[in-house]
Amino acid sequence: MLDLHTRLATLKRPPLLARAARFGVDDYRRQVHLRRILQCETLPGYGHAIMQLLEIEAGMDILRRDHSAHYRPARHVEVLIAILGEAHLMRATAPQPV
Template sequence: MLDIQTQIARLKRPPLLVNAARFGLKDYRRKTHLPRILQGPVPAKNHAVLVTLCDMESHLNSLRKTRDAAYSAARHVEVLIALIAEARRIAEVKDPN
């Protein structure tokens, strides 16, 4: 089983989604956005946040691939923004240089 950071690093998504998420990173505010994105309380452990976001993103990606009517590109982008921001946050804590 791959660790969560490796899973995130291996994500392959359309460039338009990734670019939109990168563009949105500058406006990401954890206290404001994360509870809304998770649609509930934020888990206390950072790893649990990443796992939840990975699961959400994976589900959205499968909806995208199957062209499901429930798919929302805007929702997918906001989940990707949170996923990237939270992964960076954890990486900074592990490597405080």
Template sequence: MLDCLTRLDSLKRPRLLSRAARMGARDYRRNVHLPRLLGYGPLPRHGEAMMRLLEMEDELNTRRTEEGTTYPMLRHIDVLIALVGEARILRASQAELR
């Protein structure tokens, strides 16, 4: 199985979704955004959060391709923002360990 960063890097999404996620990730705050998406309670570790977000994103992308305009696009963007934000945090923490 691919690790979560590799899975994120291999996602192929429409340019507009990708751009919205990158722009939104600038203001990403883990303690505010993750509970809205994953539920309230203790926040999971970065890798676990990314795996859960990747599962959610996969489901939303399937709905995007099958349902067209009736799928929850804003939710999809929120999940992508959280994915990019978590990836940035995870990569920064890995760089500090080196």
């Protein structure tokens, strides 16, 4: 099983989805967006949140690849933004090596 950093580094999506997520990450607000996506009151830690988001995103990617009528690109971008936002927050709060 891949560790979290490897999973994030190897996540490959179409350029348009990736670009849209990168544009939106500056406006990511954990308290608002993550709570809505995960539908929870108490927010999990960064690593746990990323794992949950990656599972949600994997399901969305399957719908995208299958050309499902249930696929919603805006929702997919929203989840990708949350993944990037959580990864940035996790890196920013990680202890720095001495």
